Amino acid sequence: MQTHEARLAALRDELKRRELDGFVVPLCDEHMSEYVGAYAQRLEWLTGFGGSAGSAIVLTSKEGGNGAAIFTDGRYTLQVREQVDGKLWDYVGVPATSPADWLARNVKAGQRIGFDPWLHAHGQAQQLKKAVEKKGATLVAVADNPIDAVWQDRPEPSAAAAVPHPDDLAGKASSAKREDVAAWLEENDADAVVITALDSIAWLFNLRGKDVDRTPVALSFAVVKRDGSAELFIAPEKVDGELKQHLGNHVALRPRLDFEGALADYAGKTVAVDPVRGVEAIFAALNAAGATIVKATDPVVLPKAVKNEAEKAGHRSAQSRDGAAVSRFLHWLSNDAPQGKVDELSAAAKLRGFREETGQLRDLSFDTISGSGPNGASPHYRVSEQSNRALEPNSVYLVDSGGQYPDGTTDITRTIWVGPDAPPQEIRERFTRVLKGHIALDRAVFPEGTTGHQIDVLARQYLWETGLDYAHGTGHGVGSYLAVHEGPQNISTRAVDQALIAGMICSNEPAYYKAGEYGIRIENLVLVEERAIEGAENAMLGFETLTFVPIDRTLIELSLLTDAEIAWMDAYHARVREIVAPQLSGEDLAWLEAQTAPLG
Template structure:
């Protein structure tokens, strides 16, 4: 049962909205940079509703007697989690893309309603859609000057004061000056004066800096104006600037107070300014428009070069994956030994895994909160364990663990699904589902594709074996991954729909890193996901009439052979499995000793069909 504190917070917000003459308010998970993961100060949705996912929005109508008076919007990853965390007495549950906040407002907001929104937390496209939907009911979308949640949030956290730090070129591979020159050339070619860069990972990449302002993502709260002459303005809180940072940035990067950002935008009257509508909030567009700047909508010029890892970054990822793979392998041996005892919980397993990573050396942080799902909790795709939900791993059950580490040379993300032994064998259903997911994983890993291929064109390879049994999963098959940056990094993505989801139309090019993670989830029973990271690489094919590519698998940790139904595995499937495990043993084996090494050797033995 949820604590009444969320009811009290909802009541307080409604009183604040009433005092401001608003008939409702929209609460997203977002910050001023349109980040996926946000700092504690920006966790307004979690504070208000209790929802702990990374993607979601609430609409609160001021009148509690209205039916419905509030709604929570999540995508397919969170349809189970939202019901566990958000009280159905106060919120209707809505699923996107089947519906949207704008559509809901058009259908449910009172006629003539004044619906508030924070223009520093929403993109331009969302504002246009919501405004259009409300116009049909003679309603109005109202930009608030200050967020009403902040007015009622007692003990509201302040933004992190952590200093920004230098990301050495030995890890970055390319100097900040060279990156700024690349953007300068693009601006000059497009006859632009400057571009506004708001995405925190783009700023970190461009300036070769990192930070600690967002849990699990090493970025520093800031904005950048990059100019056509190769110079840049960095807007950042003064306490974050160290002498080392100033020396690193040099004279070509002017360090300015974060509070000077809006005045700087107002000074751009008459200038041609590139702004990314997917990554810049509505307030930035509005400020530039009011100032008289000419806005050119264009993708953030750091996004694509950041996604295409240079040779130093590629090797850094391999090194980080080897270090991480040894740690995860040690954990899986520990789990195999201790899981059947009935004393291991989801939380203690996640803690043990983090301990193994810390022992490996150079771990700076996890790359996201570990998804440690025992039995039915594994069916919650982005499950986050808590004291209230913590389950004991039961002998004779399925356990899913999705985790990753932040290392200075790379960001890791791996999912393994294992059988907790000690009480019987996996059921035929579990083995069937695991094997179909495994076959989809293998199909992506073995894919060969021509230049120009986008992520949506590969997605069916992962789903085909599930589809044959009338099954599917409600998340994408692959997301980009950064280099000691965001674990979810665009623009590339492997997912179902072209045009409907960001990144699915993006061409896959050599140097991109992307996850390979098909899954299957049976509500109330178990979840299966199998994830490795892969690197897009050129493929030499005799007689090829175009440039072709494939994937180098970077993640090296054994899969659980006890969950395979070998009757479903083809000779090609088995050949891939055996070759992969031989590589795991070759790379990870030298990093392990004694019983850990013996365990790995046993788990990497070839299988036969």
Template sequence: MLMNTHESRLDALRQELKRRGLDGFVVPICDEHMSEYVGAYAQRLPWLTGFAGSAGSAIVLTDPTRTPAAAMFTDGRYTIQVREQVDARFYAYESVPQTSHAQWLAEHMPEGAVIGYDAWLHTAHWTRSVDAAIAAKGGKLVAVEGNPIDAVWEDQPLPSPALALVHAEEFAGQSSEAKRATLAEGLTSRGLDATVVTALDSIAWLLNIRGSDVAHTPVALSYVIAHADGTADLFIAEEKVTPELRQHLGNAVSILPRDGFIAGLECLAGKRVALDPDNAVVAIAHALNHAGATVIEARDPVVLPKAIKNPVEQQGHRDAQERDGAAVSRFLHWLSLEGPKGEVTELSAAARLLEFRQECGDLRDTSFNTISGAGPHAALPHYAVTEESNLTLEPNSVFLCDSGGQYPAGTTDITRTVWIGPGEPGAEVKARFTRVLKGHIALDRVLFPKGTAGSQLDILARHALWQAGLDYAHGTGHGVGSFLGVHEGPQRIAKSGGGQPGTEQALLPGMILSNEPGYYKAGEYGIRIENLVLVVPRAIPGAEGEFYGFETLTFAPIEKRLVDTALLTEEETAWWNAYHARVNELIGPQLDGAAKTWLEEQCAPL
């Protein structure tokens, strides 16, 4: 029934494309802000294909007789998931970055094809690359008037009407006025009149506002034009605006209807306007050019200061992590008792973890859909459990849980891989878990000079795995926001190359990243150990120049039963013992009874 539904939707889309004279259409999963997580109204790709991952896209050719007539594009995180959720009868599977939209269209579209795209869902960089590729085949890339999926999606949800909320300075650590003044100084120094801020988390940080328009990310649907005099225009639906918001923003921020954004862009005629080519949709560039503004391509000026947490934000993260660590520890204790009974499922485990987070107080949302993977599903790095895929946690198997919470003080993200007893794990899984652990410890302990990029540290997390001929197909660390996006740039720890942004960004004090090496044996089990870390200055006697290191922020016990102590060095064992002593110190006072006793046992020295 599910596939018949998606087949009929695909057919309806093709009929709409034919009516518009299009030979194909590109369907990304994003919104007009290029967000990672999008509101229900923008879930066009899942509606069309059934794919439930957070990153992917599709190309649909109008002629269903072509081979292939449509394709799904996903990265290595979703290789298995996309095959489970998207019908191979209708879509070919393509891997990125090995294959791009431009390459696929150049190879598979008909000669002289007219390919449609929604200019509110793609960047200028994307349009240039695709346009060049299909032009070589006599094709043409055209922006559509109104998304054709919206025309056939009969029960498409409306954008969220939730209120925009004030983010108190006690959590933000700096006023919006001060942030806007700094941004204005940067614009003036470059001879710019304004910048268009389109990323929802950048808007939230700049104006010290939050919202609930997007699952997992506390942002409000809006646009901002920030001017070189420190003023700003906020374009937001009127029903979202409260008296408290108006008072908070003051006279220097004009609050205008969201549907007046294009008119606001037209008012920039004759101005020099900065626009981020990687994060702003091409429709905005088109509107500015049409208005007669001079568009200067430049990175969103909010990105870097947002990534460098001020002292208040840093302390907020520590506080949120302690609260969250207690919830995770209670969950792990509960799982140690209930898991071996063979009655816990992936869904019930995720639900129980959410209850523990809610009980700890101040939880506003999860920071992403909990990855609750039993056995073979743990081998899918970004597995999303559904009612159809839901597995029982089998006794004597591996369970991987990657989860996080959104608290006003900070955003959390933690992964723990545990052994579901009552038996003991085998030698192979212990050895591979321990090699992942060794990589985690190496990255946690590293000291590095100022100017070091994430790509230069990535090998530390992989070295022990490489020595056994093993690896993992995802990055090692991503940036994390302050009560904002759980995935935040510009910093990243990953292999260089592959078109991945952020790997060459120097790591700076105040940046928060994840430390999450892993290993995945397809069809059997997966392993990942993730903590969040803060970049901090490190004093080294005799050092020549500035050096940095990581302060660990996440505290919850790591599965002791999966450790092969024979593979650990003395330094690694010392790290384990020191880390777990700190877990017991911070988390122990928040627990009581059997949970507290369990934690003490888990934190006993190796």
């Protein structure tokens, strides 16, 4: 097996053979997905970095440093240093320094920097192009990826079948969804729209797949036309008679490999493409064909984010089922962990086992973050055989996990004190400040038109009071048996124009991390809902809590909670009992009743 040093050297040799002076390596696939199939894990293969967001740039020359940089955000500050060799790679934090910024400082006049046009969004490619041309260098679109040329055992893309997603769970037929897209095309005076995001395609056509771990999507591209008909580009072996019948006569099935060539059919047509989700190769092909391109946000993104009544009901059902499984896990953990019988891997496996016992689990919604002690201080930690730690007595354990069920996608984080002694005062205080922020956001009432950016401070305020913070967003959207991270909404310090709309699902996950010691995060999912307020002069919104699992009461410093916050905790735990208790029995039920008793 090649070392990462040998892989980097092989890539440099390949770049020199192609007369390239550098190459940009994103972590994505042809659909700009967050989670990608094994065949597209080029960044991890090259560097060893196992996070879900990052990129790298390799130069053939090592002048002024390693000549190679890996770019990650604050979620991965610790993880990237643990997984990626600092003797080979420079660590660069984004957004403070973007890949385009780094290129502008490191390329020289006359150099040729390669990029794969199937792995960069149009907007990203334009930023890179501008940066290198400013230095007199050239950005070169490669015909085939040079990493693939040196990755000898690269997996093939998944051949798993695509399957129909029932209309009773989807809440709306695919034909009706396509009619909405056709109306959007009419409004925007366009003949067709290219849909590239895998979760958009899955939602639009009411289909699901197994081509990407943790996200039930099928590798495909789609073009929807102004008359509501569509072309779906998908490998023929993934389609059977049932799916054909489900899609109907107005969806033409074509091989996925024909997609690029088929764009030539739109010569003289006006075609909408999302510059954030559509890769540069699509723009290049349409331009070459003589199409007029309209840059517009994928018209599926917002309808997908605003759940209909069937999707809401499905989420509530999935959350109830998942809450019982996680509660059983926490009871098991309370018995075995203080005895030193549990490590991070066995805990994650046990949690998956409880979910599987529901008989409804299709997959996890992401790799379980099972972090004991200092490992929990890495927000997106991924346990491995090498990093696996025991859950030591008298330590903090953070577990962030979720399941994919046919009726909904779950995502929950709980922070647990592994006894038997009482937690130290510092840990109790910091946990409680995180909890206060969680409660403040959960209780928020805000006018229509409010963005997540505007309310993010509610979750951070109690940490800020003591000079503390966390380097990630407070909330992300969640799909319906789809991607666990879903836009366009979010709750974070990063300004996003998208307002929160009734029907959107978000996470509520304030946190605190003490590097080298422990991590704290409390996460529930919430549904944006309309709020009727007597005398209100504005249409108002709030949150319906969806996740029901006990919050570790041993970590709470009661003196820091107000009467209103204690009342919220007691009401929340009463709802946990109401929803979860009927699904438990025996010692599991007794444990739940003790954990959800009033705090006072």
